[in-house]
Every structure is written in structure tokens, then in C-alpha cells.
Amino acid sequence: MTELAQPVTMDKIVSLCRRRGFVFPSSEIYGGLGSTYDYGHYGVLMKNNIRSLWFQAMVQERDDIVALDSAVILNPRVWEASGHVAEFTDPLVDCRTCKLRFRADKLEDAQCGRKPSKHPGEFKECDLTEARQFNLMFETHVGALKDESSLAYLRPETAQGIFINFKNVLQIARRKPPFGIAQVGKSFRNEITPGNFLFRVREFELMEMEFFVPPGEAEQWYGYWIDQRFGWYLKYGVREGNLRKREHTAEERSHYSSGTTDIEFLYPIGWSELEGVANRGDYDLTQHTRHSGTKLEYVGEGGERYTPYVIEPAVSIERIFVALLVDAYHEEVVAERERTVLRLHPAVAPVKAAILPLISKNDEMVNRARALHEDLRQGQIVEYDDGGAIGRRYRRQDEIGTPFAFTVDEQTLEDDTVTVRDRDSLAQERLPIGGVRAWLDDALERPWQAPKI
Amino acid sequence: MTELAQPVTMDKIVSLCRRRGFVFPSSEIYGGLGSTYDYGHYGVLMKNNIRSLWFQAMVQERDDIVALDSAVILNPRVWEASGHVAEFTDPLVDCRTCKLRFRADKLEDAQCGRKPSKHPGEFKECDLTEARQFNLMFETHVGALKDESSLAYLRPETAQGIFINFKNVLQIARRKPPFGIAQVGKSFRNEITPGNFLFRVREFELMEMEFFVPPGEAEQWYGYWIDQRFGWYLKYGVREGNLRKREHTAEERSHYSSGTTDIEFLYPIGWSELEGVANRGDYDLTQHTRHSGTKLEYVGEGGERYTPYVIEPAVSIERIFVALLVDAYHEEVVAERERTVLRLHPAVAPVKAAILPLISKNDEMVNRARALHEDLRQGQIVEYDDGGAIGRRYRRQDEIGTPFAFTVDEQTLEDDTVTVRDRDSLAQERLPIGGVRAWLDDALERPWQAPKI
Numbered sequence: 091m092t093e094l095a096q097p098v099t100m101d102k103i104v105s106l107c108r109r110r111g112f113v114f115p116s117s118e119i120y121g122g123l124g125s126t127y128d129y130g131h132y133g134v135l136m137k138n139n140i141r142s143l144w145f146q147a148m149v150q151e152r153d154d155i156v157a158l159d160s161a162v163i164l165n166p167r168v169w170e171a172s173g174h175v176a177e178f179t180d181p182l183v184d185c186r187t188c189k190l191r192f193r194a195d196k197l198e199d200a201q202c203g204r205k206p207s208k209h210p211g212e213f214k215e216c217d218l219t220e221a222r223q224f225n226l227m228f229e230t231h232v233g234a235l236k237d238e239s240s241l242a243y244l245r246p247e248t249a250q251g252i253f254i255n256f257k258n259v260l261q262i263a264r265r266k267p268p269f270g271i272a273q274v275g276k277s278f279r280n281e282i283t284p285g286n287f288l289f290r291v292r293e294f295e296l297m298e299m300e301f302f303v304p305p306g307e308a309e310q311w312y313g314y315w316i317d318q319r320f321g322w323y324l325k326y327g328v329r330e331g332n333l334r335k336r337e338h339t340a341e342e343r344s345h346y347s348s349g350t351t352d353i354e355f356l357y358p359i360g361w362s363e364l365e366g367v368a369n370r371g372d373y374d375l376t377q378h379t380r381h382s383g384t385k386l387e388y389v390g391e392g393g394e395r396y397t398p399y400v401i402e403p404a405v406s407i408e409r410i411f412v413a414l415l416v417d418a419y420h421e422e423v424v425a426e427r428e429r430t431v432l433r434l435h436p437a438v439a440p441v442k443a444a445i446l447p448l449i450s451k452n453d454e455m456v457n458r459a460r461a462l463h464e465d466l467r468q469g470q471i472v473e474y475d476d477g478g479a480i481g482r483r484y485r486r487q488d489e490i491g492t493p494f495a496f497t498v499d500e501q502t503l504e505d506d507t508v509t510v511r512d513r514d515s516l517a518q519e520r521l522p523i524g525g526v527r528a529w530l531d532d533a534l535e536r537p538w539q540a541p542k543i
Numbered sequence: 544m545t546e547l548a549q550p551v552t553m554d555k556i557v558s559l560c561r562r563r564g565f566v567f568p569s570s571e572i573y574g575g576l577g578s579t580y581d582y583g584h585y586g587v588l589m590k591n592n593i594r595s596l597w598f599q600a601m602v603q604e605r606d607d608i609v610a611l612d613s614a615v616i617l618n619p620r621v622w623e624a625s626g627h628v629a630e631f632t633d634p635l636v637d638c639r640t641c642k643l644r645f646r647a648d649k650l651e652d653a654q655c656g657r658k659p660s661k662h663p664g665e666f667k668e669c670d671l672t673e674a675r676q677f678n679l680m681f682e683t684h685v686g687a688l689k690d691e692s693s694l695a696y697l698r699p700e701t702a703q704g705i706f707i708n709f710k711n712v713l714q715i716a717r718r719k720p721p722f723g724i725a726q727v728g729k730s731f732r733n734e735i736t737p738g739n740f741l742f743r744v745r746e747f748e749l750m751e752m753e754f755f756v757p758p759g760e761a762e763q764w765y766g767y768w769i770d771q772r773f774g775w776y777l778k779y780g781v782r783e784g785n786l787r788k789r790e791h792t793a794e795e796r797s798h799y800s801s802g803t804t805d806i807e808f809l810y811p812i813g814w815s816e817l818e819g820v821a822n823r824g825d826y827d828l829t830q831h832t833r834h835s836g837t838k839l840e841y842v843g844e845g846g847e848r849y850t851p852y853v854i855e856p857a858v859s860i861e862r863i864f865v866a867l868l869v870d871a872y873h874e875e876v877v878a879e880r881e882r883t884v885l886r887l888h889p890a891v892a893p894v895k896a897a898i899l900p901l902i903s904k905n906d907e908m909v910n911r912a913r914a915l916h917e918d919l920r921q922g923q924i925v926e927y928d929d930g931g932a933i934g935r936r937y938r939r940q941d942e943i944g945t946p947f948a949f950t951v952d953e954q955t956l957e958d959d960t961v962t963v964r965d966r967d968s969l970a971q972e973r974l975p976i977g978g979v980r981a982w983l984d985d986a987l988e989r990p991w992q993a994p995k996i
Binding site for chain 1: 562563564567569570571572573574575576577579580581582583584586587588590591598603604606609610611612613614615616617618620621635644677681682683684685686687695697704707708710711712715716717729731733735745746831834835836837839920921924927930
């Protein structure tokens, strides 16, 4: 095997996503809608896996975290209290000449629309306005009137939905700090300069967990969650060399944060935030207590009371999706033929196994393969394929990252065994057809390591 | 066992949901936001189950349906083409006296805000305006400008995201009719009169599947999907007597429909739509072909070409959620004590099993129970509970619908067996502790029938 074309470019990822139906530019037949994407079949399956694995690690396998799913459109006072109405802004400048709009704090990456310079950040022809603050929350109106009284926002994060339910969970789920509330859900930001494929989009699926702790334990839990989340990425196939921790400077931090560490990934566009772990202190609970008049604090059985500090790991499915694809993407030469393969962790792979009759026109093989497929799909997402030469079918499965392929061949008809082909090593072995389901369940449970290239 | 309090009222469902943390009124600390709800831990788990079971039946276990996940904010021309900008409206009247707003087509259920009559629909004091058409799509603006050029809509359904991707799926997923595209996602409708708990809310999670068929097969597939979906509800615990099919009259049908059958459920508010199955004909693909200039048709290998007809089963998770709770809810007297129990299908139940030490202060029992819990949660959502008397803990699990409880007692410490208690029959048997995981997996796979009351 010879490895080609590393490091991978974003273009290669975009192209594979399009070609194999992971991701399409949205509304394409109407000329699209800037930086909006629709997910095809394999994209949906892979996002489902990412969501489940996060939920499994955050909720299912723990005693101290419960789930929540709050509304996208909350009472607008939530966003006044949280500081988003006043402070969730980016500075924006317009160019009077080329009519483009830029983030004032990112001019060094920008280009004039009329006379782009070879050097981004040079604006020879541009006539830039003064910077003004632009709020990133999408606005809408609830009810039939369109005025101040009906103004509402699409949530830019799920976290506030958690804070306003703090008391509900405390009472009903009988929790005491340290405990967490986890939420996955669509969030919306009216970004001035979206781009870089799925990296910065206007709607995205956030996975956030707010962990409430006694103030004195905040530093310790902050470190704990940075390490937990870092380890989660390694477990699911992100390469250690492409992952690092970076602490925000005081200037970088959001208005609510008293400490933030990004888990950064080496995207094709350079080191960038994958997940952020923030120490939000008591900022949010204090703000909501002040604005709502409802005391959001913990009162112990002994009468001790305090406002918990909050540690928050927050990440979007989209950024994980891209990171996993980047590290899984390989082009290589095998037996003098090129192949593209996604070496995804089996738990992340959209399809767990392909079931293939060696010869598509052999009815017996087709029937045996279909019966095997029927059995396996009771438990797993698997795919039957009899279209085209076997080599082409293997390549297609390699490109979507299917870890195993079971092939029904001549010998199957004689001795009831099938071959199983391993996506990464290309090794083939024979298995009794009756044992395939158990073998697959077992293979998917085994700890997995990205093959060394 | 004596059954109490049938039929169940909506108030009882709302109260249980609140008390046990399934559903909270949203933004409560800020006085709420009309008819908006947040889901607590058990609500999230139950919604996850409903979503997975739908996806399993629609995608995983079939060859002919693929998944899609399109954006909430699409190019606004999509909604012009679909007819939603012009026709997705409700007629609205205002009362000049009491300042309330009503749906003109639902006045018979309405009440004056100043002098409510004993008879809904009587408006002695009201001074009603003429009806005007009110569009139910939420509006927003994408980008920094707020004008016609940036106007966009929050999707009121997911179906249009499917139609505009028809060609992508045809090409890339190598499909030919009959085939379907399934999507689950948040949708938004600016309802004039939301209400009845989760039954009519402004944001909800739709599960829609568009099934593309040769025009001559449309009637047959229309019938097929009505039956499939009807059967799905019976399988997961809806009582046959509470479920019926009702065909829309020509006046009732939506602008795109050439035939719609509702699967209705006997909610506490009366027979109402649970799921709709519509024959959308070639309306949508034709409209998008006309508006986009992209031909959305099927071209066969032999050169035959046609615009497929579309059969659409569409339902919200919220309506299923309520229907399943209503049919699962029971109050009964057992051994002279009242209990409330949710007889949910085990696949729907938020928690699959509780693990309980009989005596919470016995360290040995606690340790054995914790170890069992640790083992079981690798594969299932289970819950450990050592808070309070065993009877109270059983009642708590009954109220959230946990089908099985494993209890570690004195005998466990002697012979390594635990009791398993069945939620419905209350029968208890003993199992070797080492066999519990396999027993549970097995029990959750067994076909299930609602116990006869």
C-alpha cells in the first residue's frame, strides 16, 4: 500500500461529500443560499452516530448528567439576561466601493471584491466604513403583530435553555452539585462571513453540557472536562498529532467566561477550534436570578447555599464531522490501483457492513446475500449492493468508510461460509454464514485504533 | 388490581410530565412563552426512542428509503414555488372589544376574552373584524440588511427540503421509483391559537417521508403507507380502539394534496390528527421544475421519462409522544395502595431497567447493585436508585414507565441471584446476576403487547 496526497485539502473533502452523498450545497436548484448545506443519506447516518456517541459518553454512561431539550425560540428576556442582546456581536465594516461586508476583526484574511490583491488584508481600492457592532442573533416575530412586543430570537446556543431549567432539574431530578445537564440541538447565528465548508455555517447542531459545581471545585472540574473531551476525540479516531489544547487569552474570552480552553484540530485551513471548554463561573445563574427574580442557587440539606459555578464543554456536530472526515481520508495505491478510503472508527462509519453477492447475476448468490442482509439489518445499518463489478463495489464502500464487507461466492453455496474483507488491512477471512451477525456485533464492540500509515 | 380513572384527562398527563420531569413549560422563570415547552431528562429519552423507532422502520429495515437532513432556512424561492408564501395561511379575526385574536375557521371553539359565554362560539360582547389571511411561516432576515432581499423563512415542514434534493438523491444514491427520502427535523409554524399541551405548538419535530412512485402506482402506494403507518402505532402500544383512519373531504385538503387520510387518535380533546398520509401527486416536483428551471423527473434506462407522484406520511414526534402517554397512563389500586403507571412499550420507555439495592444503607448490596448498573449501562439506558424505601422507588419507576426493576437483596449476597420485577404484572422472579444483561437484552427484543385491563 502506498499513501498518496497527505495532508488532505478541504476541496477533497467537499468533493467526496458531494460525490458520495454525504453533504450537498443547500437549495442548489435555486442558486443555493450562502454557506448552507443539506446532508444526504451517509451524512445523516454519520451525524446520528456522532450525536449518539456524545450522548452515550455524556448521559448514558454517567450517573451525574441528565438530558434536556429546550425550545429554539425562548422568551426574549432570556437573551437580555444572558448578555446576548447587548454583547453577542461582531464588528462589521462595509466597503463603499466593492459593496462587500467584512468582519472588522478579520480584515487580515479579507479581499476587496473589485480588485482582490494577492495579499489578503490589502485594500487598495476599498473605501471602508467605520466598524459597527452587528448582533449575530436571528430575529423573528411570534404572533400576528410585527413590533417590539413580539420580537424574539432564534437561539445562538443551547446553554441558556439549560440555565433557565436549572431549578426544575435540581428539584425534580433530585440532583446536587456536581451534576450536569446535557443538550443537543439546532442553533442559529447570523454570521457575517460564514465559510470553509461546514466549519462556519449559519445553522448548526450544538452539543453542550453545563456542569454545575461548588465554586471551590471549579478549577478542578475545568481541567477534568478538558481532559475528558480530549480523550473522547482520540478514542473515536482523531490523530493525536492533529489535536491540541489552547487556552484563550483574556482578550479572546467571551463575556461570560472566566477561563476557556479550546480543543483545536488541525483542519485543512489550519489549527482551529473544534470544541471549547469554558469556565462560565456563576455568571449565567447570577444574571438569570437578577433578571427573573427566581433564585437559582443550591440549598443543601444542612442549609448551606451557594450559586454553583458552571463548566461547559461545547461543540458542534458539524466541526466533529469535518475533523473525523479529514483524519479518515486517505488516497492510496493498492495492487497498482488507486483507492480513496475513509478509515473511520467503526462506531462513526455510516454503514457498518456491506453484503455483496460476488456475481450479481447468480440468483443463488443473490438470494443468500439478501437473506444475510435481511438478518443483519435488524441490528445494524448495513447495505446490500449488487451493482457492478465486485472491485467497484468494494471501492464504493471504501469511499464511504464501511469497515467490513461480507461476500457471498461460489464456496458459500458449497460450505455456507462467506468472506469478510477488512477495509483497512484488506485482509480476507472466511466465516460461517450463521455466525456473521455475532461476529459483526463483536467486531463493532472491539476497541479500535486508526491503522498506522 | 383495580383500574381507576379512565379515560385519562390531558391535565393528568401534563401533571405527570411536570412532576416526573418529562416536560416543563418553557422559560417559566420569565413567565413562559405561550405554548412552548422544554423537555426534561425522561422526555428527551422518550423522544429519542420515538425518533429511532421511526428511523428504524423507515430507513434501517428497508432497501427503498434513504435519509436526508436539509436546512431549516432554505432559499426563500423554495417557499414561493411550494405555494407556502401564497397559501400557507389561516384566516384570522381580531376582537375590537376584548383584543383577542381567533382563527376565523375555529370560532365555534372560541370564547370572548371579556365576557366568556358558557357556550363557546357565542360572542355577545365581541366586535369581530373581517377575517384576513395570516401566513404561518416565521420570517427572519439573513445577513446584515433587513429588507426584501434578505427575507427568509423558518421551514414549516421538512418536505420541501426533500423535493429540492430529489435530483441529488436520484443521481447519487442510484435510485429509481418507487423509492423514498426520509427526514426528521424541527419545523416552525406561527400558530394563531396554539394549545392543548404539545398537540399544537409553534415548534415541533416533524418526521416526514416522501415516497416517489410511477403515477400509475400512486393509489396503491397511498393505501400501502396508510396501512404501514397504522400498523406501526399498534406495534408500539397505541390501542386499536383509539386509532382510526379518516379521509379528508375535498374542502379540507391542503393546496398540494389530491388525497389525504388522517390516522386519528382519541386524544383527551377528542378524535384528532396523529399522522397524515397525503397523495401529493406531482404537485411539488412540477412546481419546483417550473420555478427553478431544473427538470425534476425520472428518466429510465430505456429513455422513458415521467414526473413521479409523491406519497407522504408525515407526523410530529410531539403528537406521538402525547398519544403514547395517553394510552400508557393508568391509575390503579394494587395491594390496597394506589399507583400511577405508564405501561409504555419497552422500546419507547425512557429507562429500560432500574437497579435497586433493597436496603440503601447496606454497603454490600449497594456495591453489588452499582456493579450491575455499571455493566448494564454499557448497552442500555438504565437507572440506579437507592433513595428512599423500596416501595417508593418502585412507584417512581412505575410512573416513568420502566418495564423492569432488578433488586439486590439479602439472598443476592448468598447465592448471586437478583429479583426482576415486571412493571405490568408485578410478578417477581429470580435470576443469576451474571445473566441479567443477556436477560434484559432478550426481554427488550421480545414482541410486546399492552396488557389487557
